[in-house]
Amino acid sequence: MCSVEGAKKLAAYQAVDNHIKSGYKIGIGSGSTVVYAVDRLAQRVENENINIICVPTSFQSRQLILKNNLTLSDLEVASQLDICIDGADEVDCNLNLIKGGGGCLLQEKIVASCSKELIVIADYTKNSSLLGQQYKKGIPIEVSPLAYVPIKKRLEQLYKGEAVLRMAVNKAGPVVTDNGNFVLDWKNFDQSLDWNKVNLDLIQWPGVIETGLFINMAKKAYFGMQDGSVKVQS
Numbered sequence: 001m002c003s004v005e006g007a008k009k010l011a012a013y014q015a016v017d018n019h020i021k022s023g024y025k026i027g028i029g030s031g032s033t034v035v036y037a038v039d040r041l042a043q044r045v046e047n048e049n050i051n052i053i054c055v056p057t058s059f060q061s062r063q064l065i066l067k068n069n070l071t072l073s074d075l076e077v078a079s080q081l082d083i084c085i086d087g088a089d090e091v092d093c094n095l096n097l098i099k100g101g102g103g104c105l106l107q108e109k110i111v112a113s114c115s116k117e118l119i120v121i122a123d124y125t126k127n128s129s130l131l132g133q134q135y136k137k138g139i140p141i142e143v144s145p146l147a148y149v150p151i152k153k154r155l156e157q158l159y160k161g162e163a164v165l166r167m168a169v170n171k172a173g174p175v176v177t178d179n180g181n182f183v184l185d186w187k188n189f190d191q192s193l194d195w196n197k198v199n200l201d202l203i204q205w206p207g208v209i210e211t212g213l214f215i216n217m218a219k220k221a222y223f224g225m226q227d228g229s230v231k232v233q234s
């Protein structure tokens with residue numbers, strides 16, 4: 001039996017081994033699974049002397065790149081990336097994703113959109129048929145602090161469910177993202193919604209900065225499984 005941490009590592013190592021080539025400019029996602037991908041990248045730089053450039057998607061991811069002595073860049077210098085490797089909170093059968101459990105959705109979506117391909121790495125708990133089936137913490141929506149109440153009300157009125165302001169731990173008040181915004185977690189939504197339509201609608205609302213719905217963006221997902229295998233979904 002493979003633990004959840006073991007499963008994350010399996011997926012991350014296999015994705016890095018299968019997809020990363022010397023000369024690549026790589027978007028580095030955020031979260032706990034990406035830690036293993038960066039670990040593997042550092043091993044390959046050390047052992048195979050591959051030459052790579054890494055663009056982070058959050059403060060955490062930037063720190064990871066620096067800590068592992070990888071070459072740090074940004075979208076001003078490298079605006080076209082070969083690949084982005086990132087985790088997800090949930091992946092449905094069409095490779096649509098919920099992301100932003102760690103509040104990094106905005107930079108993650110920007111970096112993924114500048115990459116030729118987005119490869120997802122995850123453990124078996126993220127593998128789902130429908131969004132919301134496994135992940136119960138809600139779809140993160142990054143909003144301007146000024147607009148969180150009107151957006152919450154509008155969302156609940158139009159699409160039902162409940163949008164909850166994400167609160168900080170060990171700090172009084174809300175979570176403030178790397179970009180100075182708040183996060184609403186939209187829970188108990190109707191799982192049969194057309195997520196492409198919902199996403200296109202939400203991102204037009206004044207005050208919505210970005211949604212954690214990554215629709216038609218991922219090319220492949222690697223899931224570390226309980227039996228120690230890796231399931232690849234294309």
Ligand SMILES: O=C[C@H](O)[C@H](O)[C@H](O)COP(=O)(O)O
Binds near residue numbers: 030032088089103
């Ligand atoms: O904001 C966080 C990101 O979207 C993460 O990629 C996502 O939450 C998955 O993180 P983890 O690998 O820790 O499950």
